[in-house]
Amino acid sequence: MRGIGLNIPKVDALDKVLGTSMYGEDFSFSNLLHLKVVRSRIPHAKVVGIETGEALKVTGVERIFTAKDIPGNNRIGVIQKDQPVLVSDRVRRVGDPIALVAAKTIEGAEEACEKVKVIYEELPFVKTPEEALRPFAPPIHEKGNLLIEFNLIKGDIQVGFKEAEIIIEKTYTTTWVDHAYLEPDGGVAFWDEKGRLTVICPTQNVHYDQREVASLLNLPIEKVRIIQPTTGGAFGGRLDVTVQCFLALAAFHLKRPVRLLYTHEEVFQVISKRHPLKIHYRSGARKDGRLVAVEVDILGDTGAYASYGTTVAVRSAIHATGPYEVPHVKIRSRMAYTNNPWSGAMRGFGVPQIAFAHESQMDLLAQALKMDPLEIRKINALQVGGETATGQLLRASVGIRKTLREIERWRNKISLSKFDPERPFLRRGIGIGSMWYGIGNTGIANPSTAQIELSPKGEIKLYIGVADIGQGSDTALLQIASEALAVEIKEIQLIRADTSNTTDAGSTSASRQTYITGNAILKAIENLKKEVLKEASFLLHEEEGDLFVEEGFVKHRQKFCIALPIQEVARRTGRTIRGEGYFDPETTKLDPKTGQGSPYATYAFATHLAEVEVDIETGKVRVLRVIATHDVGRAIHPKNVIGQIIGGVAMGVGFALMEEYIPGQTISFLNYLIPTSKDVPEVIPILVEDQEPSGPFGAKGVGEPALIPSAPAILNAIADAIGERIYHLPAKLERVLEAVQKSKSD
Amino acid sequence: MIPTFEYKVPRTLTEACDLLWQYGDRAKVIAGGTDLVISLRNGLIKPELLIDITHLPELRRIEERNDSVSIGGSVTHSEIVSSLIVQTYGRILSEASSQVGSPQIRNLGTLGGNIVNASPAADTVPPLMVLEAKAKILSKEGEKEIPVSSLFRGPYQSALQPHEILVSISFKKLGQDMKGSLIRLARREGMAISRMSIAVILQKKGDLIEDIRISIGAVTPIPNRMKEAESLLKHQRYDTDLLKMASEKVSSEMILQTGIRASTPYKKPVVEALVERAIRRAFGDTQ
Numbered sequence A: 001m002r003g004i005g006l007n008i009p010k011v012d013a014l015d016k017v018l019g020t021s022m023y024g025e026d027f028s029f030s031n032l033l034h035l036k037v038v039r040s041r042i043p044h045a046k047v048v049g050i051e052t053g054e055a056l057k058v059t060g061v062e063r064i065f066t067a068k069d070i071p072g073n074n075r076i077g078v079i080q081k082d083q084p085v086l087v088s089d090r091v092r093r094v095g096d097p098i099a100l101v102a103a104k105t106i107e108g109a110e111e112a113c114e115k116v117k118v119i120y121e122e123l124p125f126v127k128t129p130e131e132a133l134r135p136f137a138p139p140i141h142e143k144g145n146l147l148i149e150f151n152l153i154k155g156d157i158q159v160g161f162k163e164a165e166i167i168i169e170k171t172y173t174t175t176w177v178d179h180a181y182l183e184p185d186g187g188v189a190f191w192d193e194k195g196r197l198t199v200i201c202p203t204q205n206v207h208y209d210q211r212e213v214a215s216l217l218n219l220p221i222e223k224v225r226i227i228q229p230t231t232g233g234a235f236g237g238r239l240d241v242t243v244q245c246f247l248a249l250a251a252f253h254l255k256r257p258v259r260l261l262y263t264h265e266e267v268f269q270v271i272s273k274r275h276p277l278k279i280h281y282r283s284g285a286r287k288d289g290r291l292v293a294v295e296v297d298i299l300g301d302t303g304a305y306a307s308y309g310t311t312v313a314v315r316s317a318i319h320a321t322g323p324y325e326v327p328h329v330k331i332r333s334r335m336a337y338t339n340n341p342w343s344g345a346m347r348g349f350g351v352p353q354i355a356f357a358h359e360s361q362m363d364l365l366a367q368a369l370k371m372d373p374l375e376i377r378k379i380n381a382l383q384v385g386g387e388t389a390t391g392q393l394l395r396a397s398v399g400i401r402k403t404l405r406e407i408e409r410w411r412n413k414i415s416l417s418k419f420d421p422e423r424p425f426l427r428r429g430i431g432i433g434s435m436w437y438g439i440g441n442t443g444i445a446n447p448s449t450a451q452i453e454l455s456p457k458g459e460i461k462l463y464i465g466v467a468d469i470g471q472g473s474d475t476a477l478l479q480i481a482s483e484a485l486a487v488e489i490k491e492i493q494l495i496r497a498d499t500s501n502t503t504d505a506g507s508t509s510a511s512r513q514t515y516i517t518g519n520a521i522l523k524a525i526e527n528l529k530k531e532v533l534k535e536a537s538f539l540l541h542e543e544e545g546d547l548f549v550e551e552g553f554v555k556h557r558q559k560f561c562i563a564l565p566i567q568e569v570a571r572r573t574g575r576t577i578r579g580e581g582y583f584d585p586e587t588t589k590l591d592p593k594t595g596q597g598s599p600y601a602t603y604a605f606a607t608h609l610a611e612v613e614v615d616i617e618t619g620k621v622r623v624l625r626v627i628a629t630h631d632v633g634r635a636i637h638p639k640n641v642i643g644q645i646i647g648g649v650a651m652g653v654g655f656a657l658m659e660e661y662i663p664g665q666t667i668s669f670l671n672y673l674i675p676t677s678k679d680v681p682e683v684i685p686i687l688v689e690d691q692e693p694s695g696p697f698g699a700k701g702v703g704e705p706a707l708i709p710s711a712p713a714i715l716n717a718i719a720d721a722i723g724e725r726i727y728h729l730p731a732k733l734e735r736v737l738e739a740v741q742k743s744k745s746d
Numbered sequence B: 001m002i003p004t005f006e007y008k009v010p011r012t013l014t015e016a017c018d019l020l021w022q023y024g025d026r027a028k029v030i031a032g033g034t035d036l037v038i039s040l041r042n043g044l045i046k047p048e049l050l051i052d053i054t055h056l057p058e059l060r061r062i063e064e065r066n067d068s069v070s071i072g073g074s075v076t077h078s079e080i081v082s083s084l085i086v087q088t089y090g091r092i093l094s095e096a097s098s099q100v101g102s103p104q105i106r107n108l109g110t111l112g113g114n115i116v117n118a119s120p121a122a123d124t125v126p127p128l129m130v131l132e133a134k135a136k137i138l139s140k141e142g143e144k145e146i147p148v149s150s151l152f153r154g155p156y157q158s159a160l161q162p163h164e165i166l167v168s169i170s171f172k173k174l175g176q177d178m179k180g181s182l183i184r185l186a187r188r189e190g191m192a193i194s195r196m197s198i199a200v201i202l203q204k205k206g207d208l209i210e211d212i213r214i215s216i217g218a219v220t221p222i223p224n225r226m227k228e229a230e231s232l233l234k235h236q237r238y239d240t241d242l243l244k245m246a247s248e249k250v251s252s253e254m255i256l257q258t259g260i261r262a263s264t265p266y267k268k269p270v271v272e273a274l275v276e277r278a279i280r281r282a283f284g285d286t287q
């Protein structure tokens, strides 16, 4: 193996260490104008008038744009197009964009923003999804406040509960969580020398952005170019449009370069959040621990706009059973519009929330049945030949049992004492959390494409539309290409995430790029090799059928003296040889009534074990250690996989213990707390490689799975430590103390 | 955006006082700037002039003088943490400084800034309260020495006049029989504003509490000594029931000052538990 499984330096590492990477805000022009967005300060109102007269008088102000200046479609959205780029008639949340100021200085733009007068007619606003769905609730969009209701039905739930000898029924809630990426959104836009309106800014999907910008400006798609620069994190927050449309609109009209940089405060206020879910969960099991029935009702708050609300509703429902085989399942999952901050994609699309619920349920069942929490998971865990809640037969790469076995080995070694004689106010506990995660988009085509070229100069170029948001797809995908071509990575030039040079790879989300684009690259290389053989057959006057490519050389089946480097073939023919690849994972559409089908081609599995220490007098929780086992299929770059896992645990600690976006209160990192290096526990990552036959060299995905089991494990560990369970995230000081008090009074 | 201002770096204290006298409330003293710059950026203050006091030697020293220790107003938290003098004679203060923000903040932020910013959650204040620290204040009008406890008017409101400079802080060296303990609670381990802090200094004689000083931070609008709890414990035999009664005195005092709030059901039992814990630690009842 040349590249696979090797911990080569990340290809972007050197630039980052040297500080030479170019982020969105690093692009500069001498004559650029600065943009600032005027935003709504109230959650729900009719916009009766927008007065820009005073603002236009501010020195340096060039122009102020409103919805009237949009030549094309003023509606964007990844799934449902329900979000205006600039509001024309109605604001639906605090932070809704109303006008866009272009000025010579940032100060001027800021001052003008203050002077734009918006005249509102306030409307009653909807604060909770329950309220939103009541009859006569103020409608937030014309079609009403229910974005989606998704149902998943397998077996007969009544039969299931009849068979159950123990039933556990609980309600769990989670709240808004911010992605907390460190690089604020920002970028530039300009008309390039070829007459293309070009936008450079962080994103997770350049081709989606291109379509939105083209539609906004009524431009032919090829007249819009989106380039993703080095990006400082995303976690789903950059799947929706952020600054793209503002930049494009201003540059379109002004015909000169513009720049827009959000402040951290703005990022916190205007970028989507993790969906708060309310999960009512009922599970039934037999005395031997076998799950027989799972009934779940999920209600989510998508806020003012749809974004990925549908995806989260569906994905959380599909994953609601956890990685377990359950014969009778009934799930209803709804998402409602409110006038709260809009929720969107965030690492896991609802699965982190639902995993908190299903793993709490597993522990509650184990407790009621006086079983070992590991045992009950082993009894129910999916395996090859097993069937998921959507009726999908799992054919390979189901590593959940292996992760449980690894955790068991570790648990046997742990000697954590519940009490500390020196500090009687401490309690310690351990907890387990498992998860499964479907790789790729849910039950829809989500292909990727790639091209590979050999130029007459002997260069090798790989073209992919993939946005590397820091997670390391550039490196992993180059490793895949290098392995398949049998050439060194440094010989391959990577051209990526630029709509003018690459084709659609879909988004960097759903843990899909290694698996899907990895496969597209393999296809491209396969096709390239065919082309090379065709050319070589001409050059060498040999039958094409006698030739084959091995280790980067064209060889002959009988004539062993023939060994022509593939680059040499291109050089000699004097033409560029090209291979194109396409891959779309094998999925089926889900039945609209029952949700049955095969939504994903493959699943990742994981189990974490957390050790925690709780101060029962203050409610302070310290996570001491997390043992994280992940079935990733095959680790293309083990260090990067481990990096994802450790980062996932860090984020999981935040989700479990402290992260909470409070509308109207949260300002920025000032009062939105994420774990610091001092809060992140020791992490012991363990890779279980149950290879996926359809994956590139057996790989699946790990980006989101890394996060998902941490919070459930931590919450189960807290319950173990204090003898009382917490049903609402985050488990902040007050909630933990309340649980301690409850356990004492019980 | 930060508005424009003039920036001056006086070379002598007199020069600094003159500038302050001249500009009055149109000027602001800047030390580490870790509080001030945030207020500038948020538009809370718009000074014409910033006077950088970090180059004045009188404000940069930590000194041992017979029975007391003096710390210059512009001494940083990092410097306090690494000072042997403070570690030896006022350990509770070096512990407090070690818990401020992050290494970057501790390298910039100063003791004077922490006091004059007058945040109810300022970490060095409860230790200074129990150390019975004094502040040396200088202005064109002259020099005075007043208790640190008299420097607070309300949350983020210092009693210092705009033209005054906090030159140094001093406190009596703690005797061998005086033990301090500091407990700090925050929502995370680093870079977190204190949710509650308890500072205790206790003088022990056998199983008697000879003397005790208690101050709590972050839960009252301005720093206070918990006098009722102190007098309950003073000259008494160390005893868990008594500890409990004293801790209840503290929580009552807290509620008296803030009224019942949404956070009271949490804070009351926690402040009681932590006061007891801090006293136990100071007494050497190792827990």
Ligand SMILES: Cc1cc2nc3c(=O)[nH]c(=O)nc-3n(C[C@H](O)[C@H](O)[C@H](O)COP(=O)(O)OP(=O)(O)OC[C@H]3O[C@@H](n4cnc5c(N)ncnc54)[C@H](O)[C@@H]3O)c2cc1C
Pocket (backbone or CB within 6 Å): B028, B029, B030, B031, B032, B033, B034, B035, B036, B037, B053, B073, B074, B099, B100, B101, B102, B105, B108, B109, B110, B111, B112, B113, B114, B115, B116, B117, B121, B122, B123, B124, B160, B164, B165, B166, B167, B191, B192, B193, B194
């Ligand atoms: C990220 C972050 C984390 C933080 N964490 C903590 C924490 O954990 N605990 C904590 O207590 N604080 C914390 N702070 C607040 C701050 O760092 C401290 O209060 C620090 O001690 C302030 O000192 P400074 O020198 O930076 O003050 P400056 O910002 O320079 O000044 C603050 C105020 O004091 C005045 N002033 C300063 N020195 C003098 C003087 N000698 N005479 C007269 N007036 C003076 C200034 O005019 C100004 O009004 C944090 C701040 C940040 C930004």
